[in-house]
Amino acid sequence: MSESENKDLLEALNSVKPVKIGDVVKGEVLALDDSKQVIVGIEGTGVEGVVPARELSIKAEELEEQVKVGDVIDLVVISKIGSDKEGGSFLLSQRRLEARKVWDEIEQKFEAGENITAPVTQVVKGGLVVDAGVRGFIPASMVSDHFVEDLSQFKGQTLELKIVEIEPSENRLILSHKEVAHAEREAKRQEIMSDLAAGDVLEGKVARLTNFGAFVDLGGVDGLVHVSEISYERVGKPSDVLKVGQDVKVKVLSVDPERDRISLSIKQTLPQPWDNINEKVAEGDIVEGTVKRLTSFGAFVEVFPGVEGLVHISQISHKHIATPNEVLTSGESVKAKVLNVDGENHRLALSIKALQEKPAADSKETSHKPSKNTSNDFPDEETGFTLGDIIGQDLKK
Structure with missing residues (x-):
């Protein structure tokens, strides 16, 4: 061998790089075998490698369409096959190399305090699984800023996430949507509060x-x-x-x-209780209601939801009574006759005694009495209200 040929051989041998586990290499596709493996020549090493279908970033059924002989693809060395002293073959992966790149990007965002976005792919016991290029996990306690009973509502959603913990060597990526959800809720709250009146x-x-x-x-x-x-x-x-x-x-x-x-x-x-009250009840009608309040001058009876009528003390019984609670109790159901309806002023005058038979003794005594009182201190027999009652109620309003 001439000196020139020897020199060329030495240079060729020196240019051959050793292959180490974890190295990122370029592989030229030499062949696709029947077991869906890709045989590649590792550039600059003079040795071959094998890329199993599971280590490709494409589906096995798309292999022949996506990969052609002569293509050059980036790969990472996983392990050595056999013990050939001349170099032998190596097991390579395209998928893991891409995952490594994703881990690097996520680590950079973690260090910079940036969030990532990822779709929810699974709902599992204890939380959610997302696809961030690598598998990520959101514990149930970090899904929202309030308790969520059914996590299935998040499946398919793309969430903005804070990186809580990252450990590429163990394929562990813990994420949280809680802080993001709280910030979104606060921004929405401020927007709504400013628009409300x-x-x-x-x-x-x-x-x-x-x-x-x-x-x-x-x-x-x-x-x-x-x-x-x-x-x-x-x-x-x-x-x-x-x-x-x-x-x-x-x-x-x-x-x-x-x-x-x-x-x-x-x-x-909702419709006001007193709306169209004159269409619901008229003077002379008999109504049934519940005693809601007892006062010194009478009883308020609810005859419709939110509509109370006054049974003046003089309209409770034919017998003389000092206070309404002598014969009535709060919550009691009673029947009464409508004496007067004043929808505009929200007043309804009722009489319980009008439905009771008048004692014979009283009928003789009352036959000499005028039908109406001339004094403002006594109730009108037709309405059950005194002037004092009306003024008093207006003052309360």
Whole structure:
């Protein structure tokens, strides 16, 4: 061998790079065998490698369409096959190399404090699995800023996620949507709060119930419907008439951005109890109702939801009584005759004694009495109201 040939051989041998596990190499496709493996020549090494179908980034059935002899692909060395001292063959992977690149990108974002986005692929016990280029996991406690009973609603959604923990060597990527959800909710809350005004009528959904009222979700911010604003009828517990998840129409009573409070009313979106009262009842009708309140001058009886009529003390019984509670109790069901209907002023005069038979002794005594009182201190026999009652009620209003 000439000196020139020897020199060329030495240079060729020196140019051959050793192959190590973990190296990133380029492989020229030499052949595709029947077992769906790709045989490659590792550039600059003089040795061959094998890429199993499972280590490709494409599906096995697409192999022949996507990979051709002569193609050069980037690969990572996984292990050595056999013990050939001349170099032998190596097991290579395209999929793991791409995963390594993804891990590098995620690590860079983690260090920079940046979030990533990924679709939810599975709902598993304890949380959600996402595809971030590599498998990521969101613990159930980190899915939202509030408790979520059914996580299946997130399947298929693409979420913005904070990187909580990353360990590429163990393929561990822990993510959180909680902080992002909280920030989104806060931004939405600020937007809604700035747009709300007293008097607005909105659609909402009952979010939760308490003993004192119902919290209604207005699309990112909750408002309170106090128990007294749920219905014109008396409501003992909000859960008696409302359910979580129920759609409701509400009216905005007040907005307090500083205290982060929104007061709402359901009943004010409903027809007023006194609307068309003259079509519901007329003078002379007999109605049945419930005694709601007892006062020194009479009893208030609810005859329709939110509509109370006054039975003046003089209209309770033919017998003389000092106070209404001598013969009536709160919550008692009674029948009464309608003496007068004043829908404009929300007044309804009732009489219980008009439905009772008048004692014989009283009929003789009362036959000499005038049908109406001339004094303002006594009730009108037809309406059951005195001037003092009317003025007193106006003052209360």
